[in-house]
Amino acid sequence: MAVTDSPAGNRVRRTQAERTAETRRALLDATFDALVEVGYKATTTTEVAHRAGVSLGALLHHFPTKADLLTAAVTRSFDRRIEEFQDLMAGLDPAADKLDAAVDLLWSLYCRPTFTAWYELWTAARTDPDLATAVVAIDRQFMAACRQIYAELFPARADADPAFADGIGLDIVLTLLTGLATSQTLSGYEPHPPRAVLDAFKVMCRAVLGSATVSRAE
Numbered sequence: 001m002a003v004t005d006s007p008a009g010n011r012v013r014r015t016q017a018e019r020t021a022e023t024r025r026a027l028l029d030a031t032f033d034a035l036v037e038v039g040y041k042a043t044t045t046t047e048v049a050h051r052a053g054v055s056l057g058a059l060l061h062h063f064p065t066k067a068d069l070l071t072a073a074v075t076r077s078f079d080r081r082i083e084e085f086q087d088l089m090a091g092l093d094p095a096a097d098k099l100d101a102a103v104d105l106l107w108s109l110y111c112r113p114t115f116t117a118w119y120e121l122w123t124a125a126r127t128d129p130d131l132a133t134a135v136v137a138i139d140r141q142f143m144a145a146c147r148q149i150y151a152e153l154f155p156a157r158a159d160a161d162p163a164f165a166d167g168i169g170l171d172i173v174l175t176l177l178t179g180l181a182t183s184q185t186l187s188g189y190e191p192h193p194p195r196a197v198l199d200a201f202k203v204m205c206r207a208v209l210g211s212a213t214v215s216r217a218e
Contacts, residue, residue, distance in 0.1 A: 024062055024072075026052040031073040032080075035117040040124040045069065071134040074121055078138040080114045082145050089149050099205055103198055106173065110181035119185060146170060176201055 014022075030051035034043040045066055049059040063069035088105040092098070109115070122139075125132035150170040180197055183189060 020062075023052075023054060023058065026054065027059055027062060027069070028073055028076045031069060032076060032113075032117050035073070035120045036113045040120040043070075043120075067128075067130050070121065070124075070131055073117075074131070074134045074138050077114060077117050077121065078142055081109070081118065081142055084109055084112065084114060085142075085146060086149065099202055103173065103202055103205075106177055107180075107194070107198055110177045111184075115181050116185070119182065143171075143174075146174070173201075173205075 027048060030048045031043060034047050034051060038047070045059055045063075046056060048069065049056045052059070059069070063072065085106075088109055089102075092101050092105065121131065121135055125135040147170055176197075180194055183191065184194065
């Protein structure tokens with residue numbers, strides 16, 4: 001059983017389970033960082049092991065294949081994305097315009113490293129059926145969680161157009177933000193400044209959804 005120094009200078013023993021969990025976290029964090037910094041292609045098992053400070057053998061003990069590692073990384077990415085989404089929505093100012101605040105907060109989510117890592121995995125999944133299965137399953141969980149939070153912020157109206165049932169409004173928002181964030185992944189490519197696109201989108205939302213949905217919270 002391994003031991004570590006506690007803040008008080010006492011020797012604290014770590015169990016095998018704790019050491020295993022710590023190593024797995026280090027490997028998944030290293031995978032996340034590599035996806036963001038060097039991209040999917042360069043996120044090799046050797047690169048991840050080096051970043052995590054473990055041997056390649058130790059990595060392969062926890063994740064026998066790169067597919068196993070990336071599938072676990074997909075789940076890790078989901079956990080980070082949903083935590084960030086919940087934190088941002090919880091911080092929504094009740095005195096602010098709900099539409100403006102929600103769109104701005106969501107956009108800030110897409111400007112974080114979690115989107116970059118997710119984008120790398122999503123792109124790679126196009127030609128990797130096993131990775132695609134994991135990515136699609138986790139994305140559905142993410143969307144379900146987002147819809148629940150969205151429904152609490154923007155309750156369905158009795159006079160709402162049926163075309164916007166089942167959270168389609170949120171899907172439209174996330175689709176636009178995904179496209180806008182994707183356009184930012186290539187340096188120097190910017191058809192329109194993101195702020196101009198977001199401001200125009202808010203105007204469109206008000207025209208479609210009506211003032212009742214986007215009124216200020218009381």
